[in-house]
Amino acid sequence: MKTNKTVIITGSSGFIGANLTKRLLIDNNDIHIVGLDNMNDYYDVGIKEYRLNELKSFNNYTFIKGNLEDKELINKIFKEYKFDIVINLAAQAGVRYSITNPDAYINSNIIGFYNILEACRSNPIKHLVYASSSSVYGSNIKVPYSTDDKVDNPVSLYAATKKSNELLAHAYSKLYNIPTTGLRFFTVYGPAGRPDMAYFSFTNKLVNNETIKIFNYGNCKRDFTYIDDIVEGIIRVMNKAPEKRNGKDGLPMPPYALYNIGNNHPENLLDFVQILSEELVNAGVLPKDYDFEAHKELVPMQAGDVPITYADTTPLERDFNFKPHTSLRDGLKEFVKWYKEYYKK
Ligand SMILES: NC(=O)c1ccc[n+]([C@@H]2O[C@H](COP(=O)([O-])OP(=O)(O)OC[C@H]3O[C@@H](n4cnc5c(N)ncnc54)[C@H](O)[C@@H]3O)[C@@H](O)[C@H]2O)c1
Helix, strand or coil: CCCCEEEEEECCCCHHHHHHHHHHHHHCCCEEEEEEECCCCCCCHHHHHHHHHHHHCCCCEEEEECCCCCHHHHHHHHHHHCCCEEEECCCCCCCCHHHHCHHHHHHHHHHHHHHHHHHHHHCCCCEEEEEEEHHHHCCCCCCCECCCCCCCCCCCHHHHHHHHHHHHHHHHHHHHCCCEEEEEECCEECCCCCCCCHHHHHHHHHHCCCCEEEHHHHCCEECCEEHHHHHHHHHHHHCCCCCCEECCCCCEECCEEEEEECCCCCEEHHHHHHHHHHHHHHCCCCCCCCCCHHHEEECCCCCCCCCECCECCHHHHHHHCCCCCCCHHHHHHHHHHHHHHHCCC
16 A cells, blocks of 8 residues: 555554554555654553554654643644644543543543644644544443444543543534544454553463452453454544535535444453463463462452443444454464563563
């Protein structure tokens, strides 16, 4: 694929951002990517540095360490580089952390996103793509989750900030004719992923002979989505902005779109732990006779959590001829391979 584009990716040292940046740099020699990340210590900064180091070897990559909340900096970067495409992935992630650290969410996800929107208003762009989350569905009973479902009942501040992003983007699309696409990601996992997420923290605990806590007594289902599928989805979406067109009343319709990117195949938490443990043994990270039962504790549901996530991906398939397809076993195998190598296990 050939492009001639200047793209900003915020959160470029994060899990999804770094994988997206790397894939774009490998596939396109006439793209210039500016990555912005504040390298915060919400989780092990060493992993963010590891991802950043991989990207630094590309000539057409410029890294800027900075905050989304720094309006002056954001405006300066937008003026200087005149971006074609903006991909906003920087955010304070995590549902549980939002219960005790609300400030981080308002600063990064609300003020930071507003700064991006304002910069897009002053500096014309072709497409703004931004990360939303399956958490906006709250405790939606109906499955699979559709972008047509009413999502006015967030069960965490994190979810509320992601839903707010969608509302703000809609207003900016309508008022200023800015093409925006929100992507609701569903539980993303893979190599060099986020240590705060279950597949990673469970692995750390099992390796350290600690006990893992399985919430809602294991009666949870998650639509686990492999990182390469998320990256493929973002790339297809970023290259096709919603069209600018007029409605029946002759007035412009907001060039606004919203999609789920999820595996469309929820897995039971206990099956997920079973597969993870089998792959850890297969790779030799854990011994063959490891006593998993002794390291498993079934506990009640946690505040902010939901019992199931399940993405309806029909619109993604219809508009982009794509849906995630990596099986949990194949994806976890790749994660375990990376883990063994990275931690020299
Ligand atoms: N990983 C998932 O399962 C998942 C699911 C749904 C939605 N999302 C969303 O996708 C996006 C990327 O997620 P991720 O898993 O890669 O998370 P991540 O935490 O690995 O990446 C986010 C990056 O943004 C940076 N950042 C945070 N606040 C910033 C700020 N104010 N200014 C500049 N940089 C800042 C962090 O340092 C980090 O490197 C996030 O918006 C997240 O909410 C992720």
